[in-house]
Amino acid sequence: RGDELDARIEALHFQTRAIDQAAQALENAQQTLEKRFAPELSRQTGLILSRITGGRYTQALVNREMAPALTVEGVARSLDIRQLSQGAAGQFYLSLRLALSRIMASSDDPPPLILDDAFAFFDDGRLAVALELLFEESKARQIVAFTCHRREADVLEGRANIIRL
Secondary structure, eight states, X not given: OHHHHXXXXXXXXXXXXXXXXXXXXXXXXHHHHHHHHHHHHHHHXXXXXXXXXXXXXXXXXXXXXXXXXXXXXXXXXXXXXGGSOXXXXXXXXXXXXXXXXXXXXXXXXXXXXEEESTTTTOOHHHHHHHHHHHHHHTTTXXXXXXXXXXXXXXXXXXXXXXXXX
């Protein structure tokens, strides 16, 4: 009985070491991914956000939790997403989604981008800029944007394939 117990203890120690090694390997992979991926994600998100906001937000650093640290009109500030207006938060998330899709998609055959009421809190000026950006993006991929508002279709009238239901 003592030998069985010793064998079981040894097996549990072996499993514990294997789990520890796997956890360390995952942590190392996460750190490598962050070092390679996060800077490009932050750069592209910042460029897109700056364009949409007319330069109000000039940089967007994105952390592991996808929370922004934004540079507002040249002044770096870490902002909780709840500190932004609903429109600015929506613009950040649209910028982040577009940046992610650009980085992760194959340039040969990028997948469609599907948006659902992504512009609900955009003011008219930023909506026009965001839609122009997406119209440009639509030359390389299909973009499907669902909305219950007419203004998006009005802005794109005659420029995009719009289906109204």
